[in-house]
Amino acid sequence: MPDIPVGAQIFDLLFHPTENVVYTALLTGHLKAFTYDEQGQHAPAFALPLSKRSCRCLSSTKDGSRLWAAGKAKSIFTIDTATGALSETRKAAHPSPINRIKRTMPHCFATGDDDGLIKLWDDRQNDAIREYPHHFDFISDFLWLEDKKHLVATSGDGTLSVIDVRGKKAEPFAQSEDQEDELLSIVPIRNKTKIVIGTQTGILSIFNRTHGWADCVDRVPGHPSSIDALCALPSRYPSAHSTVLTGSSDGLVRAVQLFPTKLLGVVADHGEAPVERIAVDRGGEGIWVGSAGHEEVLKMTDLREVFEDEDGGASSDADADADADADADADADADADADADADADADADAVGDDSDKEGEEGSTVGVGEKKQMLKGKHKAKEDVEESGSDSDSNSDSDSEEADAEAYPETVGDGDAGSDSDAEGPSAGDKKRKRGENDPLAGRRKKGRNEMDAEKGFFTGL
Template structure:
């Protein structure tokens, strides 16, 4: 799909849960809505300006009829998304600029500001239900765990906290130790049993809910810059339980498999502009992933082309390649001819070992096809002209010491 120009830097985006509509919150304070279709056509549906200050966060209701917007104005705006009009304004909802908003349940919202204050709201009531002050720096992201009714918050103060919205006390259910890095984004994997957190230093920190939230259980390096946004892929794709999309300040949108860890590919490129937010349509189960940054465009990438079409072609090509390689090995083994170079059998064995440990068939195929490529840092993708949705395979030895 062609990039959708929005006219200003985009701070946040939100999809309608059931329709082909996407909303963007802009630096100018505008909220712009666009429709799109499978052929790549798009149209601006409405544009309104609740405030002259920047719009930093958006969230939609369960049926998509309401849209909530927050930002530097410190207010919480309720927008009727069917007509594109502001129907309610809660002025001075926070004392400072609001950075994030998240719908938790039908009648429950959460907002987080630049001072680390988290507030819970009932859209039917004018005042906040509760306010939490255990963080002292900006709230960067929210994650809702519906099974326990827990709200996970990440903060620039280096800690992750968990709020039990059913409890009346104004203390968190749990809070991690200082991770000595700004925590910028969070997403759940493994059926919600593990949390992946993006950090300022480009490390993915993994928390295991069964072991508590005191500290992460694993740290995965590799990204050259901060990981500002994280998103899960639709559950019907193979490996969805352990695959995430990462938006980095180097402008690349990557697909990364966690435990075992490897880069599956770069699926979108914003050039030199950082990626602020990413989201998948149809409540996370759709076809399109949207990414936004400082380049004043909404980039829509077709996940079907990335995870299905190209994967099927690669499997067919790999089958042919593997048959030829097996034949070579069988001919060389009886004579033990090393004239072709001693390194090749070792590289083949290492690639097979990594492929066997992976549950992702596409990743295995990519490693075997590219096993003789010169070693390089796979996360630091070179700025070059690429085919549409080209996948870049990771070197088998990159994560050997993790």
Template sequence: MPDISVGAQIFDIAFHPTAPVAYAGLLTGEVAAYGYDDEGQDAPARRFRVRPSKRSCRGLAMSEDGSQLWAVGKSKAIYTVDTALGEVSETRKAAHDVAINRVKRVMPNMLATGDDDGVVKLWDPRKADVIRTYTHHFDFISDFLWLEDKKHLVCTRSVSWLLGHSELSADISVSGDGTLSVIDVRAKKAEPFARSEDQEDELLSVVAIKGGQKLVIGTQLGILSVFNRRSGYGDCVDRIPGHPHSIDALCNIPSHYPDAQSTVLTGSSDGFLRAVQILPTKLLGVVADHGTFPVERIAVDRRGEGRWIASSGHDEVLKLTDLREVFEDDGDEEDNEGEGGEDGEEDGEVEAQSNDAEEEEEAETQGEKGKKVSDSEEEPEAGLQVAEDSSDDEAFKEKKRKRKKEKDPFRAAKKTKGKNEIEADASFFADL
């Protein structure tokens, strides 16, 4: 699918939950909506472009039914956009004292917002006043993660820039002060349920794997930090190096793909969008390339279960990549190679050589048999010698048979298709 040129830097991405529509929050303060073809045949078309504020739009969140889109940014306000009309239907001014970095819908009637000072607020869109305010962070909120099973919001903080997109149930946030905190949205006290130690690194993004039992945090140093919920949130249990630059965005892959519970998509400031398997750790490949521009936002359509993944950076382009070409076509190509590829030709050559060798062996054996009969008539005492010759023939025949090579299963390796081939740094995960 062709890239969508939006004419400004993209700060955040959101998808309609049921319709093929992508939304982008821009540096100019605009919210742009683009419709795309699910099959990728037609070029995306702009649905609407609305400008709630002249200041940058840093975060987007979609309602459960897709009828409303919430936008936040440097103006300190929360804007509600009617997606059917393409208009701003409500404005909540001065929602925060400073610029708002992130917004996330955690429940049907609850929003979470985080600002530059690390303040987290919970809102009911039906009410004017804030539900609860949390001030335990002192630097800006970089990402949110919702954990449904415990109704917890996980928050991360970072002294860098904005973070990626992820979704699961419980509210977790990352922040610029290098810590992770967990908020129980059901509690009446404005205190975190749990908080990690200082990780001595900027926490930029967060995503859940292994059915929500483990959390993966992207950091400024290019390390993936793994938290185990069963062990508590005090400190990470594993650190996975390998990315050459910061990991600005993280996202899950659709659950119907193999190893989806342990595979994540990582957006790095080196411009590559990668698919990485966690525990065991393995680089599966490069999904998209933004050149020299960092990948700061990634999201999968259809509530994370769709076909298209959107990524954006500083290149003023919304790139839509077909996940089927990344995770599905390689298997079909492998089958085609097995039917009539180079491996099939080599196997045919080996089999032909083996058949020729067997024919030669049969002819030689017939000649030896005739010779043995005549020798036995002339020299009846040479029976021992005949037995030795017979043994040699059997050894020779066995040796000939060893020339037949069995098919090497590793030769039927997947070959990358030219249209998807991207050169990546060979040193990636070299330290693992």
């Protein structure tokens, strides 16, 4: 799809949950909406001036009938998406400019401002339900966990906090230790059991919900610049449970797989303009990913063009397995025929004289050699297939060792057994050989596991 020009810098973007409509919040204080189709054609839907100051954040109701917008004007605007008209304004909603807004429960949403103040709202009431002042720097992003009714907030003060919106106390349910880095973006993986945080230094910090919120359990380096935006892949892709889209200040939108850590590719390139926001349409299950930087255009990328090899790879792997099974069956039939011939020869020689018995022994030995040759041929074929599969898996890099040095594979707490299948010793091995020292297999540091990687892994992309 061609880039959609909007005429000003985009601070936030939001897709309608069920329709092909995208909304943009602009530096000029305008809200602009555009329609699009699967062929990449787009058209303006409406433009609404909300304020003379910048519009920074957007959120909508679950059905997309209403839209909430906020920004530097410190007010919250409610827009009817069917008519494109402003229906309500909450003036002076915050003492500082509002940086993020997020829908939570029905009729409820949360806002966070530049001073770290978080407020919960009911759209049927004019005033906020509760206020949470535990952060002292800007609120950068929100994540809503429906199962626990928890709101997770990231802040520039280096901590994340968890708020139970059902509670009545003006204090968080949990708050992490100081991560000594600005936390800029957040997204869940593994059915929301793990939380990925983008930081100012370009490190992805992994939190495990089962281990608590005190500290991260993994730190994945590799990005050369800050990770300002994160987004999940649609669930139809096989690797969606452990793959995220990252928007960095170096202008690239990347697809990064975690557990094991692997760069899948570059999804979009904004040149030298930082990527502020990324999102997938149709409630995160569509085919278009939108990304916005500082170049006054909305870039729309077709995910099918980026990940089409992943769908094809699944079918090709299945075909390869079927071929391998067919070859194994053919070799088994050949062995069975050889056994039948050997039995027939043995029965015929059993009625002969002693010289015939000697011939029987020679014939038996010949059949045994034939069986060994068949088995050796089958084993050699399996080795070739394994070698071919290894070659295919390394086609995107010069060498497996170079990838390991540039972007190390990572295994988090409790994932060594569930996330990767390690090959054990063969049945014939009596003793297990001690391998080289692995920094991930040794004693872990308290609360986290940090890996070393080359700082400029993505520089050449």
